[in-house]
């Protein structure tokens with residue numbers, strides 16, 4: 595499927611620090627950089643696979659921004675599969691609404707240190723701590739498999755168990771139920787799911803996470819071609835050199851190849 599690369603410069607729904615709004619353009623610059631390979635591990639040339647791009651700015655009002663994200667994702671879905679670069683993780687909820695309208699409830703592989711299942715955070719039901727709670731309520735989700743978790747509170751645990759969410763720690767790679775990740779498959783990668791040793795450029799670093807190789811191995815084993823994916827929470831202000839951006843660009847290339 596042709597891939598549309600979307601950039602959602604949004605960090606007003608973050609609870610702690612700003613910065614992820616600048617993420618998409620930095621990651622984009624590395625995907626297209628002559629200094630790095632244009633090829634995914636399976637040999638796909640991502641320059642051919644990405645057929646369109648949309649990095650338009652978002653409205654400042656959160657509700658208007660969510661609508662814009664949903665509409666732009668719908669447009670990308672008309673052309674094929676959307677690969678979205680964040681931005682904080684709140685962008686995933688409007689993306690998933692558009693995905694649901696096109697493909698029905700999704701099977702989702704969600705890589706993150708956090709469940710993002712808060713009912714609300716600091717009074718905001720659309721915070722970057724809540725996208726999967728909203729997506730479940732809106733029937734965007736068939737199966738949700740979360741891996742890399744290392745900060746699960748009792749309320750999120752209870753919500754997840756009530757809704758059949760499969761919640762796995764970073765050391766439970768062998769427990770990922772790949773058979774449940776069938777079509778229509780969506781992949782959401784919060785970069786803080788990786789260990790800060792690999793991806794320090796995030797707002798909420800949590801030691802004890804996945805390695806870059808762990809994530810690449812997970813993507814290699816996907817039983818279906820994703821119909822959409824996102825990479826979120828890159829915070830250039832926290833990065834060391836561009837090391838996290840390079841990880842994000844590599845993951846973007848692998849997701850592009852998997853969707854193409």
Ligand code: MN
Nearest residue numbers: 683706710784
């Ligand atoms: Mn997240």
Ligand code: MN
Nearest residue numbers: 707708784786
């Ligand atoms: Mn997170």
